[in-house]
Amino acid sequence: MSVQVAAKWVVLDIEGTLTATSQVHVVLYDYARPRLGPWIDAHGDDPVVAEAVAQVKADAGLAEQAGTAEVVAVLHGWMDADRKASPLKTLQGLIWADGYARGELTTDYFADVVPALRSWLDRGLRLAVFSSGSVAGQVASFSNTTSGDLRGLFSHHFDTVNAGPKRERASYDAIAAGLGSAPGEIVFFSDVPAEVDAAAAAGWRTVGVARAGEPFADADFGSHPVVSTFDDVELGVIV
Numbered sequence: 001m002s003v004q005v006a007a008k009w010v011v012l013d014i015e016g017t018l019t020a021t022s023q024v025h026v027v028l029y030d031y032a033r034p035r036l037g038p039w040i041d042a043h044g045d046d047p048v049v050a051e052a053v054a055q056v057k058a059d060a061g062l063a064e065q066a067g068t069a070e071v072v073a074v075l076h077g078w079m080d081a082d083r084k085a086s087p088l089k090t091l092q093g094l095i096w097a098d099g100y101a102r103g104e105l106t107t108d109y110f111a112d113v114v115p116a117l118r119s120w121l122d123r124g125l126r127l128a129v130f131s132s133g134s135v136a137g138q139v140a141s142f143s144n145t146t147s148g149d150l151r152g153l154f155s156h157h158f159d160t161v162n163a164g165p166k167r168e169r170a171s172y173d174a175i176a177a178g179l180g181s182a183p184g185e186i187v188f189f190s191d192v193p194a195e196v197d198a199a200a201a202a203g204w205r206t207v208g209v210a211r212a213g214e215p216f217a218d219a220d221f222g223s224h225p226v227v228s229t230f231d232d233v234e235l236g237v238i239v
């Protein structure tokens with residue numbers, strides 16, 4: 001059944017919405033896992049890395065003088081538990097950006113995604129991303145895809161650092177302010193019910209994405225409209 005919604009802005013989750021969860025949990029996590037320690041040791045003078053490492057130690061209750069191996073053990077544990085902790089996402093994003101720049105990583109989207117995004121843009125909608133993946137990781141992931149360089153499709157990128165946690169209403173308030181848009185003019189697509197709940201609490205329009213074979217395929221989205229593919233979305237433009 002198709003879902004009809006009108007908006008000015010389309011804000012998109014990545015994992016489970018644009019890409020298969022395996023693209024993140026298998027391809028990207030497996031790429032980052034063995035590179036975290038070497039990256040931390042090679043970039044200890046980078047303030048972004050130093051801040052992320054300090055945050056990991058603080059969050060995990062490690063001593064300030066803890067070594068890289070202890071920090072990496074925490075990071076691996078968070079990855080195993082799929083804990084979307086900001087310092088982990090920061091470090092992963094740096095490693096992935098390097099991997100995409102080297103041509104060692106390529107993003108593969110669900111078949112309906114790129115045609116839908118292009119058609120929404122053609123109709124006058126504007127696109128933004130809100131993902132737990134860091135902005136650096138997001139931008140890099142759009143740079144080298146099976147459909148080419150898609151970075152130009154998106155006007156804004158938001159993550160847990162510049163917006164906040166995805167399950168909190170305040171993050172969606174901050175994004176609406178960043179877009180300079182009324183909340184009712186923004187539609188958010190996500191595979192996670194708690195995320196669309198938070199967006200709706202902020203006054204956004206929402207669409208749950210329950211794709212076959214994905215972890216949230218059978219999730220209860222309550223009163224949110226739900227699609228299993230973007231082919232089932234009819235997006236109108238608010239002028």
Ligand SMILES: CSCCC(=O)C(=O)COP(=O)(O)O
Nearest residue numbers: 014015131132133137138141
């Ligand atoms: C290249 S961005 C990687 C996405 C990521 O790390 C992640 O955790 C995805 O979470 P999302 O909020 O998009 O479901």
Ligand SMILES: [Mg+2]
Nearest residue numbers: 013015016191
């Ligand atoms: Mg998701």
